[in-house]
Amino acid sequence: MLRQHLAMLLIEVQNGEDADVLRLARSETHRLVGAVLACLRAHVLAPSGSCTTCELPECLLRKEISLALLPVRPVLPNGG
Ligand SMILES: [Zn+2]
DSSP, X not given: OXXXXXXXXXXXXXXXXXXXXXXXXXXXXXXXXXXHHHHHHTXXXXXXXXXTTXXXXXXXXXXXXXXXXXXXXXXXXXXX
16 A cells, blocks of 8 residues: 555656646655654664664664665766
8 A cells, every 4th residue: 555655656746747746745745754754763773873673783774765865966968
């Protein structure tokens, strides 16, 4: 269900009319932020900074989210 909702959202944002995409962004952004925060609540960091869920020095979920949220770089004409 979550994957289906995210796929629908992505398709609508990429293909929808600007006015529809704006309405969708306003209604869905806070829900997406809430979903990410809910996921992060399960990955509490210990005082040492390690993740109590992943049981690793670096939380895998936080790393994945950070990578997904990196700014999009423009594609240069030479591909680099
Ligand atoms: Zn974690």
